[in-house]
Amino acid sequence: xxxxxxxxxxxxxxxxxxxxxxxxxxxxxxxxxxxxxxxxxxxxxxxxxxxxxxxxxxxxxxxxxxxxxxxxxxxxxxxxxxxxxxxxxxxxxxxxxxxxxxxxxxxxxxxxxxxxxxxxxxxxxxxxxxxxxxxxxxxxxxxxxxxxxxxxxxxxxxxxxxxxxxxxxxxxxxxxxxxxxxxxxxxxxxxxxxxxxxxxxxxxxxxxxxxxxxxxxxxxxxxxxxxxxxxxxxxxxxxxxxxxxxxxxxx
Amino acid sequence: xxxxxxxxxxxxxxxxxxxxxxxxxxxxxxxxxxxxxxxxxxxxxxxxxxxxxxxxxxxxxxxxxxxxxxxxxxxxxxxxxxxxxxxxxxxxxxxxxxxxxxxxxxxxxxxxxxxxxxxxxxxxxxxxxxxxxxxxxxxxxxxxxxxxxxxxxxxxxxxxxxxxxxxxxxxxxxxxxxxxxxxxxxxxxxxxxxxxxxxxxxxxxxxxxxxxxxxxxxxxxxxxxxxxxxxxxxxxxxxxxxxxxxxxxxxxxxxxxxxxxxxxxxxxxxxxxxxxxxxxxxxxxxxxxxxxxxxxxxxxxxxxxxxxxxxxxxxx
Numbered sequence: 001x002x003x004x005x006x007x008x009x010x011x012x013x014x015x016x017x018x019x020x021x022x023x024x025x026x027x028x029x030x031x032x033x034x035x036x037x038x039x040x041x042x043x044x045x046x047x048x049x050x051x052x053x054x055x056x057x058x059x060x061x062x063x064x065x066x067x068x069x070x071x072x073x074x075x076x077x078x079x080x081x082x083x084x085x086x087x088x089x090x091x092x093x094x095x096x097x098x099x100x101x102x103x104x105x106x107x108x109x110x111x112x113x114x115x116x117x118x119x120x121x122x123x124x125x126x127x128x129x130x131x132x133x134x135x136x137x138x139x140x141x142x143x144x145x146x147x148x149x150x151x152x153x154x155x156x157x158x159x160x161x162x163x164x165x166x167x168x169x170x171x172x173x174x175x176x177x178x179x180x181x182x183x184x185x186x187x188x189x190x191x192x193x194x195x196x197x198x199x200x201x202x203x204x205x206x207x208x209x210x211x212x213x214x215x216x217x218x219x220x221x222x223x224x225x226x227x228x229x230x231x232x233x234x235x236x237x238x239x240x241x242x243x244x245x246x247x248x249x250x251x
Numbered sequence: 252x253x254x255x256x257x258x259x260x261x262x263x264x265x266x267x268x269x270x271x272x273x274x275x276x277x278x279x280x281x282x283x284x285x286x287x288x289x290x291x292x293x294x295x296x297x298x299x300x301x302x303x304x305x306x307x308x309x310x311x312x313x314x315x316x317x318x319x320x321x322x323x324x325x326x327x328x329x330x331x332x333x334x335x336x337x338x339x340x341x342x343x344x345x346x347x348x349x350x351x352x353x354x355x356x357x358x359x360x361x362x363x364x365x366x367x368x369x370x371x372x373x374x375x376x377x378x379x380x381x382x383x384x385x386x387x388x389x390x391x392x393x394x395x396x397x398x399x400x401x402x403x404x405x406x407x408x409x410x411x412x413x414x415x416x417x418x419x420x421x422x423x424x425x426x427x428x429x430x431x432x433x434x435x436x437x438x439x440x441x442x443x444x445x446x447x448x449x450x451x452x453x454x455x456x457x458x459x460x461x462x463x464x465x466x467x468x469x470x471x472x473x474x475x476x477x478x479x480x481x482x483x484x485x486x487x488x489x490x491x492x493x494x495x496x497x498x499x500x501x502x503x504x505x506x507x508x509x510x511x512x513x514x515x516x517x518x519x520x521x522x523x524x525x526x527x528x529x530x531x532x533x534x535x536x537x538x539x540x541x542x543x544x545x546x547x548x549x550x551x552x553x554x555x556x557x558x559x560x561x562x563x564x565x566x567x
Contacts, residue, residue: 050458080463085457
């Protein structure tokens with residue numbers, strides 16, 4: 001479990017994340033929702049030690065993040081940010097092989113190669129695995145990055161807007177894969193997501209942030225509610241149930 | 252063609268050029284004299300080429316930028332400032348000017364202390380902000396240049412000639428004692444950096460990916476920056492400012508080897524660097540009869556290549 005207590009991040013005088021306490025429960029998908037600038041990405045960055053926190057505690061399996069050895073933590077938790085521009089020219093296979101760095105420090109073993117090929121298979125990238133990243137479409141590239149995270153084989157996977165720039169087909173595909181990672185492989189996934197209907201249909205828990213504070217949190221059933229969502233987004237919501245799924249209409 | 256074959260070819264051509272450079276025009280009367288002049292020169296070329304190639308490559312990796320060279324850290328300008336200052340204050344007959352060993356040690360020492368202070372100051376205030384470092388380095392570099400120019404205009408024109416000698420890289424008059432010291436420093440750095448080869452591959456993915464993969468990004472960047480300053484200091488104090496060469500050779504080796512792996516890129520860049528320098532030195536000595544310093548040729552070719560790179564990056 002990942003637990004966050006009284007977390008604060010300031011840029012100058014502005015508190016981007018303001019006294020946030022929450023939990024990411026094991027073997028589930030937790031979605032972080034909220035308006036732009038609510039501090040969702042910053043929160044995820046701090047949990048993955050990419051951004052330093054100002055105050056508060058981040059406990060990963062009960063141990064404070066700063067007490068973890070960075071190399072060991074890389075086998076426990078992985079993050080994929082929303083913009084992934086890489087300056088060097090890599091093929092999909094080479095990119096995914098970087099996911100094994102925490103284990104092999106760059107000298108790939110047979111086992112590493114098995115994980116890499118599995119991850120590529122999982123994301124259905126087999127037939128294009130030797131193509132260069134700059135030859136791929138946005139969706140394929142996003143899948144390649146997720147394959148790298150899968151090869152890293154961590155218990156916790158944090159994804160910052162994984163559906164950014166993807167069409168509906170690819171978005172659904174990726175969410176289904178995330179669901180499988182949780183249900184079949186027992187991973188714990190936290191995502192920042194903007195599309196409320198994707199959050200509603202695929203996540204177990206939802207944490208809603210606004211102005212750097214947690215305004216609502218709980219299981220999906222509870223949060224997908226006309227009044228709660230209306231309060232978060234300042235919009236009129238209508239919730240429709242359809243084939244066991246709750247869909248939000250706010251247009 | 253595999254990467255290893257490409258590297259073998261580069262190594263082979265380098266050996267031929269070195270052979271040509273050392274053995275051309277030798278006969279039974281002059282061989283002892285010529286060899287005593289040429290061998291230190293070739294060693295100096297290999298050392299400088301290696302230091303420049305290595306430092307430029309890791310600098311581009313930690314900044315994630317293919318068109319930067321360590322010269323933006325301002326070390327070249329600091330070197331000119333040190334030389335100008337010594338002559339400005341003490342005159343050209345002073346011991347520090349005449350004794351090359353002393354001058355070498357003072358220059359290296361000051362450059363390393365300068366970069367250490369720069370890193371310490373900047374990284375203490377703002378963690379991991381490399382762009383800040385580059386900007387401050389660039390500004391300080393310009394400041395050093397202006398101060399040097401100011402002093403150069405005030406001194407006796409005859410004294411200025413001594414400074415002018417230092418302003419352009421040159422492989423003539425290499426002092427053997429300095430050479431031994433440089434070799435020792437480079438060997439130590441080579442051994443120290445060996446374990447960083449794979450980590451550098453990860454660093455080229457950028458800061459966030461490296462942290463995600465468990466690399467201690469801040470600490471590694473700092474060690475690499477320190478290595479870069481030592482390398483640049485050694486090569487600058489040995490032959491003069493020549494960091495522009497790095498841009499040329501690192502990018503050529505990327506284009507030629509088409510890989511991201513530092514273990515190949517480093518060897519490739521060093522070999523191309525040696526190729527360029529030995530070839531350039533052959534040109535200056537045998538074709539231009541010492542009328543042009545080698546750095547002029549390198550800056551000329553490098554300048555064109557730089558413009559080509561800018562246009563190419565722009566087109567993407």
